[in-house]
Amino acid sequence: MSFVKYLLPALAASQLAFASDSCGDTTISTQSDADALDSCTTVSGDIKIKSSFSGTLTLNGVEKISGSLTGSNCTALTGIIAPSLVTITDSFTLSEATLVTELSFSELTTVGEINWEALPALQSLTFPAGVTDAGDVIITNTGLTSLDGISLETVGKFQITDNTNLKTININNLKNATDLVNFAGNWNKLEIEFPNLATASNMTFRNISSVSMPSLEKLKGQLGFWGTEFKSFSAPNLTTTADLTFNDNSALTNISMPVLKTVKGGFVVSRNDKLADIDLPELETVTGAIDFSGTFDTLSMGALEEVDGGFNVQSTNGTFSCTTFKKMQGDGVIRGTYNCKATTPDPTTSNGKSGTSSSSTSSGTSATSSGAASSLAIPATGIAAFFFAFAQFL
Structure with a gap:
């Protein structure tokens, strides 16, 4: 009887161990x-x-x-x-x-x-x-x-790349992205919607036809658009971002960021040949460089109080004027290297690359101060680093 008393628990234990192993x-x-x-x-x-x-x-x-x-x-x-x-x-x-x-x-x-x-x-x-x-x-x-x-x-990371049949992305519930969000090499008519995304880290986009982020308020890292086919970008609630880039977006006619106050890094707008008017009514601080080049008619940044890096603004258009920005330099708002050109046939970025897609001119690299556009190459990994580097050579 005592033998059975000890045998049964032993059998049960062995069966449990066997089940666990399997x-x-x-x-x-x-x-x-x-x-x-x-x-x-x-x-x-x-x-x-x-x-x-x-x-x-x-x-x-x-x-x-x-x-x-x-x-x-x-x-x-x-x-x-x-x-x-x-x-x-x-x-x-x-x-x-x-x-x-x-x-x-x-x-x-x-x-x-x-x-x-x-x-x-x-x-x-x-x-x-x-x-x-x-x-x-x-x-x-x-x-x-x-x-x-x-x-x-x-x-965390949200990287969607080289899915050439991907036509729509609607992530209705996404509210926070803590690492890199990267879209590249998908169908060139891809439409992306993040209706409830409020905060993110780094976001980079290539080969898309539209992106909607109506709730986005803050980015800890960069926000960048390269080679897209969207006509308009709107971020009605975005107040703060790090590096901000719009490069080689051939169909872009409008950028709307009505409450953007702070860019904690560099701000680049180049080779967007259909972009005529740039209005940033609440922008106060850019801790890196401002580097705008293209065919735009007007550039309004009436609230600007501080640009810590260089300032390079060049346009082909004769209606564009540097007068306001020259005064800002004199008042100490622009603290780095200053270069503003209106009615220039071959506008260039601060590193000498062509500022329009219709121009082939690439002059020698111009001087930049600490925190200038070269600071935009923030550390990134994987495919995002490739696309960021590639964009700089366009």
């Missing part, structure tokens, strides 16, 4: 490997899909992965279905899965990081619950036409 790190080569997890509500470890897996992978019963779900070079994988999965604690990473057409996660709401690269056959997501919580989201070179199912409220 619900830990798992490598999936076939559907049978996945079926072995059917009784695991929680997988306490990583699930790795082997590159040899063929067909659609189904994960039944698993509600939480306390680790990562990963697959690399899975060239025969066609889809992943996980009807009960709610949480992936670490990363959801797929790369070089060229035949994947389906990602169906009915209950998924929380992911530590999404990192998808080279999924050209994937056109849509089946995430009906909506992923509302993700640390970073990096989606590169997919066939996605929208990001429906990505319903973030906050995000």
Whole structure:
């Protein structure tokens, strides 16, 4: 009797240990490997899909992965279905899965990081619950036409690049982005809407046709637009940003930032040949340089009190006048190197690059003071650094 007394707890413990082992790190080569997890509500470890897996992978019963779900070079994988999965604690990473057409996660709401690269056959997501919580989201070179199912409220990095079928992005719930937001190389008619985004860190945009950020108030880092096709940019509530750049936006006719007060860095406007009037009625402080060049008629900055870096403003237009800014220099508002030219046939940026897309002139680099336009190259990583550097050579 005493033997049974001790045997039963021992058996129970051994069964618990066995169950724990079977619900830990798992490598999936076939559907049978996945079926072995059917009784695991929680997988306490990583699930790795082997590159040899063929067909659609189904994960039944698993509600939480306390680790990562990963697959690399899975060239025969066609889809992943996980009807009960709610949480992936670490990363959801797929790369070089060229035949994947389906990602169906009915209950998924929380992911530590999404990192998808080279999924050209994937056109849509089946995430009906909506992923509302993700640390970073990096989606590169997919066939996605929208990001429906990505319903973030906050995000770290948000990098959406080289998705040439991506036509619309509406992240209705996003209120805060704590790291780089970068859009580049997607469909050139891409329309982006961030209706509730109030604060962000760094935001860079290329190859888009429109962007809406009506609630944006503050950026800790840069806000930059290069080579876009939008006609108008409006940030009605933006008061503060770091480096601010509008470069080579061929269709841009209007910039509206009526309450912008502070640029904590450099402010560049160049090669926007259809931009006729620039009005910044509340701008008071620029801690770096002002570097505007182009074909604009008017430039109004009546509230300007302090420019700590250089001041380079050049326009081809005969109606533009430097008189107001010359007085600002004399009054000590402009504290760095001063260079203002009206009716110049070949306007240039402070580093000697052409200020209009119609001009090929590139004079020698002009002198800049501390905090001048060269300070705009703030540290960035990955593809954002490439595009920022590329833009400087346009």
